[in-house]
Amino acid sequence: MLPEAIPTVRVTGRFLTPEGKPLAGQVIFRAPGMVTFPDSDVILGGPVAAPLDSTGAFEIVLPATDAPDMNPSGWSYSVAEQLAGVPMNRTYQVLLPAETPAVDLADIAPTDPTTPTYVAVRGDSAYEIAVENGYAGTVEQWLASLVGPVGPAGSVDTVNGQAGPDVTLTAVDVGAAPTVHTHTPAQVGSIAVAEKGAPSGVATLDPTGKLTAAQRPARSASRSVVITAATPGTWTVWQAPRPVTVTGVRAYRTGGTAATVNARRGSVDLLTADLSLTTVDTWLTGPSMQNTAISAGDSLAVSVRSATGGPTVTIQLDYQEA
Known part of the structure; x- marks a missing residue:
């Protein structure tokens, strides 16, 4: 120190x-x-x-x-x-x-x-040089002495070809639009109201800044379960968190000699008739659909109605969100 x-x-x-x-x-x-x-x-x-x-x-x-x-x-x-x-x-x-x-x-x-x-080496400042040459004031006084008196106001001779001293310019003189004027959407790059939410137009947003439900594209997904079925039975595979529409029921059998399957919404079948898995190692699609509208909270289940020879069955439900 x-x-x-x-x-x-x-x-x-x-x-x-x-x-x-x-x-x-x-x-x-x-x-x-x-x-x-x-x-x-x-x-x-x-x-x-x-x-x-x-x-x-x-x-x-x-x-x-x-x-x-x-x-x-x-x-x-x-x-x-x-x-x-x-x-x-x-x-x-x-x-x-x-x-x-x-x-x-x-x-x-x-x-x-x-x-x-x-x-x-640091050189002398302008103030220090002034002191060396006889200036006796402070730094603040020295700085104030550098400010001269206010000069006379200047004048404008011409502006946009108009002579002064007083020149008044109109909107036309400076290339501006008049006080009252209109523009088309195309002129200002805006979007016509008729195009909002319309096909080939633009989307509209809800108060949270998201797409409205009517404009969101449908989302497809699937749920599948693999069952080794020695005897018939029903298994719940999913509880829908939101409304969906079942678009297909498919199944695939390995082993065994035969099996029939269906899918259920609650207590009702989704296929009008059971799907018979007559061909092994092949995806088969069920016949016509019914009761396909699924509400939020509904349970979806798969059923093996018959099984011969202990087959392993994969059942897939295809659905589309609303």
Whole structure:
């Protein structure tokens, strides 16, 4: 911890690759040998290393190069960049005046490493030059003195071919539409009301921003069950969460010698007659349908009405959502 009487400068910096990845390494700051601060009864010496963190950044606090009563005086820091993966690391000189208590290394480091070694020196501001030449006011007074009196109002000679001083332009003069005007839907790129919800038109949305039920396309799906049937029986396969329409009943038999099947909505059959699986290893479709409108909450079941020789039966219900 440096004595409070020694002015310091906080130096920060960050090093990245051209693709934005953090570099690794350190930055070394060297003062000229030993530096004595008699008022603080301390002697400083040796280089100071600032390691880069995981983001490629560093931060370090160093004595200002223009600290009062410092011996020697009028010196600068030698900065050596030691960065992994950089073929030519730089070494250069920088000044850290106390009047700038925080500085980023990117603002004071040389941009061209091929130029001769030099030290970036802060020049006088316009206000400081004015003070050196006899100006006695404050910075605020100096800035106020730079503002001149308001000049006379300018005049317009012509606008769109009309002479002034006062020019009034109409909508026609500036290519605008008159106050009252109409446009067709085609002129403004809008959609005619008659096209909303119409075939080959555009869809309309409900208050939640979704398609209305009447405009949603029907969605087809299937439910199937595999049954190894030694004896006849009925099995519930699905309870409809929403209204659907059964569009087909198909079945497939493996093994055994014969089987007949049907499908049911509650206690009523969906096929007008049982489907006979006379051919093995072949999908067969049931005869005409009945009772196909299924309400939400209805149960769908499959029935094996007869089974000979212990066949395995796959029954599939095809349906379409409303």
